[in-house]
Amino acid sequence: MADIDIIKDENIVYKKSKVLTDNVMHYCPGCSHGVVHKLIAEVIEEMGIQDKTIGVSPVGCSVFAYNYLDIDWQEAAHGRAPALATATKRLMPDKYVFTYQGDGDLASIGAAEIIHACNRGENITVIFINNGIYGMTGGQMAPTTLVGMKTATTPYGRDVELNGYPLKMTELVAQLPGTCYVTRQSVHTPATVRKCKKAIRKAFENQDKKIGTSFVEVTSTCNSGWKIPPVEANNWMVDHMFKFYKQGDLKDSEKDNPDDYKKFIE
């Protein structure tokens, strides 16, 4: 094939980030975790902060995130990643600290921690992966499961009278004065991947400015938990999840309150 001429180092336009390790990810085929890991790795590489970044991994599928990103990590008790990140950031203010949490970790058992960390306005970045299900334990109902969505524990669909309403953590957190940047992104197409990367980069850069917590929700799929193939799971997410979890920035202090924002930076 003529391709052999093209395969040279000077022609590379895209390759795996150096911050990612060579370990094969344990995630199911098509899992959004892999894409978000990659985006975090690329942002860390582009900002040149590999030796200054400390991640806090949660309990859930992404508990093994420390095997895939070549940075310093801490492992928090279930849901307590924001508390641990608070301590880390206060002890080492020059480091970039982020938590990486799923919806079972952040919205369920860790709801108190995340709300108080955001309310205190800790200078940390929170990456929140919302797939509307408990993926690791076999697809049980999560607080973020949509109304009518079938899971292992709600085989006839989530019933509002029995199980209550889905929890919009990102909207909750956006009301708090401690947060400076709250956004909801997704990673199902190349365009949204690029937008999500910009959002993650901004969330990391906000730590330099010391203006509060940055919160990035990534609406994701769990094709194993939802029991649909990866490509169809993405389409299902667009058709159903996006109606309830509206995409885009919910709060951006830089644009919303330019005067307050300047005061913070000065």
Added chain:
Amino acid sequence: MAKVKGTIVVDKEKCKGCGLCVVACPQDVIELAKEVNGKGYNFAYMAKPDLCIGCANCAQVCPDSIITVYQTKI
């Protein structure tokens, strides 16, 4: 004729055959192979290598970061 020519290299043994790159490709270059790799997955490969423009869309959506993209002007 395209002014740029691209190609991708897929790490066959690490591919899990999720097919996200197949739908992300604007040129419909990528397909899942009929054969399987060591893990039993139908890995992605370039079915129509001449059409590739090296846009790197496939590599960006790949959850396992196993696609390297090359591009050159012709």
